[in-house]
Every structure is written in structure tokens, then in C-alpha cells.
Amino acid sequence: MSTVELSIRGLPDWLIRVYFEEMGASVEAGDDGGEARMSADGWAVAWSSRRVALPGGTIGLTQFDLVFSGDAGAVEQAHELFLKKAQRGGG
Numbered sequence: 448m449s450t451v452e453l454s455i456r457g458l459p460d461w462l463i464r465v466y467f468e469e470m471g472a473s474v475e476a477g478d479d480g481g482e483a484r485m486s487a488d489g490w491a492v493a494w495s496s497r498r499v500a501l502p503g504g505t506i507g508l509t510q511f512d513l514v515f516s517g518d519a520g521a522v523e524q525a526h527e528l529f530l531k532k533a534q535r536g537g538g
Contacts, residue, residue: 453514487521491516
């Protein structure tokens with residue numbers, strides 16, 4: 448079992464879900480809106496969100512803390528594919 452943690456800002460929750468759906472993941476039973484969980488063949492991902500303040504001001508952003516888990520090869524592949532999707536910022 449392998450795990451990879453990732454923290455991201457600048458993407459809405461709905462888009463994160465769409466990206467994972469495009470990657471073949473589906474919502475796991477018990478996703479109650481607190482911590483989101485999705486899984487696919489060989490890997491799963493769970494994430495939560497929190498507000499973080501930006502340095503030097505009163506503006507904050509939502510940060511998502513993701514944890515990928517599963518077969519090492521599948522986790523690495525899912526992590527890399529998600530990073531590519533996240534870099535394009537929904538455009």
C-alpha cells in the first residue's frame with residue numbers, strides 16, 4: 448500500500464470531482480460531504496478543505512488536502528494525471 452499527499456489551492460471542489468471522474472473514479476459510499484472519497488481500480492483518494500490566509504493580508508483561499516492511496520504504481524499514475532489536469536486550471 449502506497450500513499451501520496453498533496454495540498455492544492457485555486458480549484459473548486461466540483462472541478463476536483465470532475466477531474467477524478469474523468470480519471471475513472473467514483474464516489475465511495477459514505478461520502479457525507481465532510482471528507483470526500485473517491486476510488487478507482489487500484490487507487491483511492493480522500494480530501495478535505497480548509498481556509499488558509501494569504502501572507503500580508505486578510506484575503507484567504509480554500510486549500511484542499513488530498514491523500515492518494517492504493518497500489519504504488521496506480522497511485523503514482525493517478526497523482527501525476529491529476530497534477531496535469533490541475534495545472535490547466537479548468538480552462
